[in-house]
Amino acid sequence: MSDATLNTSVQAPSQPGEAGFADYFALLKPRVMTLVVFTAFVGLIAAPGAIHPLIGFAAILFIAVGGGASGALNMWWDADIDAVMNRTRRRPVPAGRVTAEEAKALGLTLSAFAVVMLWLATNVLAAALLAFTIFFYVVVYSMWLKRLTPQNIVIGGAAGAFPPMVGWVAATGSLAMEPVLMFTLIFMWTPPHFWALALFMKSDYHEAGVPMLTVTHGRRPTRVHILVYTVLLALFALGTAFTGVGGPVYLAVAAAFNALFLQGAWTIWRRDEAAAQADGYACEKRFFKLSLFYLFAHFGAIALEATLPAGWGGWG
Amino acid sequence: MSFSKIHSLHKRRFSRNLGLGLVLAAFVALIFGLTVVKVGNDNFSMPQAQSGETQ
Structure with missing residues (x-):
């Protein structure tokens, strides 16, 4: 099934009015973010050497924002799938509270913000890894593999596995x-x-x-x-x-x-x-x-x- | 579009503005804190002025 056939079949129910703050926050997939935050935190504290608590906190925050941004971009791209599935049809985009274009804009803006801020707060390697994680989740998994192969979740699972690595690199500046x-x-x-x-x-x-x-x-x-x-x-x-x-x-x-x-x-x-x-x-x-x-x-x-x-x- | 009474639209708009305001305030505080930490770091040093630029 092509993306085009799916995308033309979307008839998102529209609701009058504007979205609240909670709707935009929901675009960041907060439940997935808890996994990102926790594993990145473990990667950071398992790393050798000391990192200032505020820099560590900022690193985890920007990694979480990057993860949330990729979630928003996923909701933009997969709005047609989300509208069909029972598990996801109440998400802000398929429910009509937020437009897909708003989700894309939020996702792109927060992606750039998170990568640049992680670079400034820690180091360029951690920022590059975060950028690659967002790219992998959005482009490799969501846009390419998810609709193409039953191995989607096997290969795409790598996207969710990067946060502890980013946390470690944020603390040390190198891989191990x-x-x-x-x-x-x-x-x-x-x-x-x-x-x-x-x-x-x-x-x-x-x-x-x-x-x-x-x-x-x-x-x-x-x-x-x-x-x-x-x-x-x-x-x-x-x-x-x-x-x-x-x-x-x-x-x-x-x-x-x-x-x-x-x-x-x-x-x-x-x-x-x-x-x-x-x-x-x-x-x-x-x-x-x-x-x-x-x-x-x-x-x-x-x-x-x-x-x-x-x-x-x-x-x- | 205007409403004479408080409408749920106003509540949603207020929640969005309040949320964004708090996020921005927290971001400013975080940047301030990071600046203090980084400038206070032993590895931090002010850029050296060129000899011709002094005095």
Whole structure:
């Protein structure tokens, strides 16, 4: 399905009046922003050396604004998809409270603002990484991959994985293996997280014409993919415990959460659609909710390892 | 378009103006704070004047 066919079919219901501040704030996807803020914060405090608290705060703020800007640009580009899907049709653009052009203008302005301000507050490498993150999410994922391939979420997941790397570089001015490990953790976590969502959102992606795995390959292969990716994720997450960002606390957290996550993926793999429909996709919803705690727990453990007093955090 | 009574449109417009005002005020405070931190940093030094420009 081409973008043109989708875009001409949009009939956003219009509402009289002007948008409030909350409508513009909603364009920045505040719930996604919490993940960006938290992982960028962990990247920043896990980095070696000291950074002034106000500069650290500004760095996190500008990374969050950059993430929000890419969310606004996503809402501009995907307004036609958002208008069709139950999950997104109440967003400001499809609901008619904010025009798509306003979303684009806000997104572009805040993108430039966030990148320049991060550069001034920290360093040029962090700003360049933030600019690349916005480009990747908006152009590579939203404009290109999302409507083209069932691997959209696998490759596009990289966009959400960059914030801890930007946080680390903002603090140190250079890249290292540790932020790459944090990047990979989010990158590998994203597919099972979104495929579980696609399973219980049922016809949403199909009606919107988004080639999610559930639409192109069916629900059984999606269940298999969730299990395979979860096994790979668990191996990586546990292996990370023995690296520079890991330690005993991280290992304990990773062991517990990966056991739960693997159990959830195993249950999803064993079920068929009839069983899932019978209980209203309870296991898939539970797995999706667990995936949110999973990521926060792993990054919380990394932050703890970095902030524990000498001799307590890490392996020595 | 004008309304003699307070309309929900006015409330939305006020919320937008108030929100934007607070964001701008916070931004000014942040830039001030960042300037103080950066200028107070040990690595900060004033640009040296050319010898011919002094006095």
